[in-house]
Amino acid sequence: MSAFPFRHKLIALAVASALTPAAFAQTSTGENVLPEVVVTSAPAEGIARNASVGGFSEAPLRETPASISVITHEQMQERSVRSATDAVKWDASVQNSYNAVGLADWFAIRGFVLDQGANYRKDGMVILAQAMVPMENKERIEVLKGLAGLQAGIAASGGVLNYVTKRPTDTPTRSATFEVRERGTVYGAVDLGGRSDDGVFGYRINAAAEEIKSYVRGSNGDRRFISGAFDWRLSPRAVVQLDMDYQHKSQLTVPGYQLLGAAQSIPTNVSAKRMLNDQSWSRPVVDDNDNIGIKFEYELNDNWRTTLQANKSTLRRDDAVALPSGCVPEGLIIGYCSDGRYSLYDLRRDNDKRSIMTTQALLQGNFMTGSVRHDLTTGVSTLNRRDNFADYTFGYVGESSIYDPAYYDYALGPTNPVSLRRKDEERAAFIQDVITLTDRMKLHAGVRYVQLKREQFNSAGTTTRSTDDNFVLPNVALVYALRPNVNVYGAYSQGLEPGGEAPTGTNNAEIILDPSKSKQIEFGVKADVTQDINVSAAVFQIKRNNEYVNAASDYVMSGTQIHRGVELAVQGRVTRELMVGTSFTALQAKAEGTGDDRIEGKRIGNVPRFKSAVYMDYALPQMPAVKLNATWIYSTSKTFAPNNQIAELNRKVDGYHIVNLGARYATKIGNTATTLRFGVDNAFNKFYWGDASNAFGGYLIPGAPRLFRMSAQFDF
Template identity: 75%
Template sequence: MRYTLEPDLDNASVGKRKATQGPFEILCPFPRLLVPNASELTMSAFSFRQKFSVLATACALTPAAFADTDDTALPELIITSAPTSSVARSASIGGFSETSLLETPASISVVTQEQMQDRSVRSATDAVKWDASVQNSYNAVGLADWFAIRGFVLDQGANYRKDGLVILAQAMVPMENKERIEVLKGLAGLQAGIASSGGVINYVTKRPTDTPVRSATFEVRERGTVYGAVDVGGRSEDGVFGYRINAAAEDIKSYIDGSTGNRNFISGAFDFQLSPRALLQVDLDYQHKSQLTVPGFQLLGPEQRIPTGIRAKQMLNDQSWSRPVVDDSYNLGLKFNYKLNEHWRTTLQANNSTLHRDDAVTLPSGCQAQGLIVGYCSDGGYSMYDLRRKNDKRSITTTQALLQGSFTTGDIAHDLTTGVSTLNRRDHFADYVFNYVGESNIYDSVYYDNFALTGVNPVHLRRKDEERAIFVQDVMRLTEQLKLHAGIRYVQLKRDQFNSSGMMTRHTDDDFVLPNIALLYNLQPALAVYGAYSEGLEPGGEAPTGTTNAEVIMDPSKSRQIELGVKADITPDINLSAAIFQIKRRNEYVNDNADSTQTYLVNGTQINRGLEFAARGRVTRDWMLGASFTTLQAKAEGTGDERIEGKRVGNVPKFKSAVYSEYIWPGLPTLKLNATWIYSSSKIFAPSNEIAALNKKVEGYHVLNLGASYLAQLGNTATTFRFGVDNVFNKFYWGDTSSAFGGYLIPGAPRVFRLSAQVDF
């Protein structure tokens, strides 16, 4: 019997695809005995990929099932088209609505839900490591995912978005309810307003689908972490109401000795089709996470040597009285779409992001014996502190109203977007309890079991932001091949900062105009080149602990970017992109005062210049290959400070690459093997944004990850088994060399195993 399977064009899990990417035809003998409900493989609970894999598996097993029959020759499996591609073709982060990546004059990468499933992604760090432009900033185990893009550290209260609106990223962002992750590399002043120069990460939430979703995932990994999640969705029979529910629970036993904890998550996304023109969307999520966090390492002695003989599993926060970081995070989003007519539509959107935190760590920092505030003793000794504060509350409420439409003036076609947005931020927190405990050593830990935790400081309002913006963007088709993107955003910011007594310590009241202009030319329908100039608005860095202005946030300032790029869809399964760029912004760092104190200040300009290249697609029917390369020069100029003038910026490799391969086993299309090779060149470790001497150079590294997946038909249930091992050769390397919190070196993960089963029913 011959079966024809059409791709599920409306299934969000595989992205939007053209109808030309199918159909598949499979010729299967004796289907009713092996697959009694074969005709039901079109049932909506299965994605196209699952339908194909289940049917192909059943057909592949047919000869064994009928070994005792009289038939001596059995027809072979016939596939009349290559597997469909999971390459993303569009994203919303480059503008204000879903737009073709080929037609967007910016460097954008997208991680799809299918890719996240295949790679067993459980965190944003797992998801973006295939993009060489993204670098870990301070991704300590037990804390949040924190990144730098194009050499600039992202702001955790400005550069992370959910469905286009700001969310707080000081806590881990859950992946269970995310449809895809979009990464805009470079300035996003027009799209985002206030945001650090590196770029923007946008998490797109899962929405109800026309076809029911019923999926459960179970996983074990590391030293016994147990994870479970469910994904359920669908619509009412009349299509008016849709729902998508995701939930997860995790018993955490990290690869770091003693870093244990737990996590619980639940989310809901609901659609209400109020009329053929009006759609109301609501989404909400809640996450509780508690885990003992893992401090990094500092340099040794006045000579500032990089520690050696360190184990990647080593834990310095392992006192009997150590307390976990406890995060409770909430998000509530509303979105209303109304179609005015065939050419115009309006969107009203709002989101509230709230984080409650109890912060605690047994902090290794400095060396009293050698008078070091930052840095361990020459022999590996360090001073130990009890660092705690309770009842932090941070919240951001954002709104946005858009009017979008198309019209023509003469021979020029316009796609116009105009809108307004608001942001209100409130941070309530206390000063840290900072109690000296005693001395310990990274090579021989000392335990203080009788140390008593004492005192907490009162919580006060410490920061208040009010941001208002008006923006307009016009995409003009000047000819059939040439488009002009022109936009401008006006931003008004009021920010107040307060000390622990409630007294205002800094007031900011300023406005900014952020232009953006780009030309995009289609040399061919599937080949485009572009040039763009944009201005962004830096949120201002926070002065680190130990400086005279500790915890003060610098005033916003403008940044500027020039970018030239090319994009090509070589085939429906292969796309390429490349970009060269230059970004300039004000330089922030810690200086040395005459009285031996240190102050965080703004001085000179940081200039990052780089080249990015990315390619992904099917080399053959069975072999998919992806690659991402970034070369980057980052330095400070115009500072007048010989310590940093013209020197490399910390935690920025000159070259980084990520190569990913996936291979479908011939004759058994339900078995897939994958491999990832990640390389980073050397970096400079620059504590507190100081520029380091040559002896602070951190060597580069190579990391190889391997994995496999197998889709089996167990009764009437499709089950995908996945196995993976990261850092196959158990190589020790310094993953982060961050200047955050005074500067810490963080080891990369050692060899880690994981095994999971995804059941779609």
């Protein structure tokens, strides 16, 4: 049955709800004492000045002792961003990590792969990122680079992606967007917001529908999404915020490529448009995910406030793929045959259900001790996680080839029964004090205490691993203002790795290792060179326990993974017409103290030594309604290291240059403000390996070829 009738009803319902706000209006008003709870777009110049991901509340970026980038709503609009993968291209410290077509956005920051159940946040609260995170209801994306032990507790070393949701607007918002791209993908979305006449009730409704026809022929699907964000001013000092969203997505996924033969050579003469999951019995991955969050803010007095917050994130999934993996004729478990043949398997499991429930209570305020000012945050948080899933069905079908695919008649059998496989209970208490020592110097000192209980079970319900431990995570930083517009900082922090999951094919497959501490030292400078141009730079070193597959095919911790790097970012308006941004990252990543010659001192996989992103927006002086944009992304070579078994021989993945171009034309059709946009990604149609991920045993994933898109946005 076509999904279009349902989608039309979905969008019609959203429009109807948004156009009748008076039905929700309260009858009493009071003097506004709380700050406005509306989050609007970034300033007109498109430069973010504040972020909340660096601490426990929104703060100026220049005063935050951490490396942070922000992708604003305006930037995402101008480039028709529909996924986080598209959004983070401007940050050179962010790298794709198994971003296969049809699956979720998965990233590494500073060379460390993010955990999909710990490092992704919505308004500061953990969400499940195994499914695509929708962009329609996101105001901005905040990227904290490096350890986040104080802010987040358990989280992989790379950093945190925080998705900030759109909030109700003081003035009515009525916007609709329509887009076509790729081989005929059709997309439509509405964004509706406003307040009741008395200002007490606010609403923001977003809805979208998409018929997907990927650039990989055969990877078709559909998506539909709806969200609502509401707030109520209970009194001049109290406000309640509620947000909820639901997304359904179904699409045939596109597997990547493994190395060829015993020589482990990189495949050649392959196309980014090749579909290796195109059997007649192939089934799509079907995701249904939802989030519901509530937040209560109350001003106790002019100096102190309290915040209570909770969020539940749920994912239901049917997972399926005709999986190319290994080579039975040559006895390879991981790696295709030397001539490009591969073994084909039926890999499926149905009715996965994963959920995370998080809560947080904060008390924040300021006080003086003599001449010293203290800005204090203290609080407690909880996290409860439940993963219910089955063992995969894994049926051998036959042999095929990346150059000459074979097709099989194959009858799908039943999938295995679902049971509880993982249970996490996390409790934490934290405190942070920002101490103003002098007019120029501030000391940030904080600590987080984390208690974790984790149980893992097999399909029979027997406990396979049990974790019961507690950790203390300190964080200290000193910020000094060289000048009113220039700050330097030094910071030391500890984080808590969630523990990696043993990949398929290992003796302890799907077992998650125990958490372990990581450590970071960082020095940086941030400056507002002019009112319109800001600069930031950081040097850092991160150490954590190294995880890899040893010679006995066990996934273990052994030695230390050390990443040392330099980051530089410049963003600003050079002239009234021209805005330019640059991001550069140089990174050395290796393993030490492992006692294994295969990996000792070798480069960590999927980590380029240098990556850069340069982007610009230019408004034509003669035609200010026309704005052009361009992005140039460069990456050096990187090592492909399946299962972290690192070796240089025949595993070097070449670097690449990619250019994306776009244009915007703003006009009016009648009384309706209309914005027409056109874009072409990978304008020169370069083939390149976008990912060289060790996930799921290790796969190479081609970057997208040249892609076109056209859209029209109507603001009523």
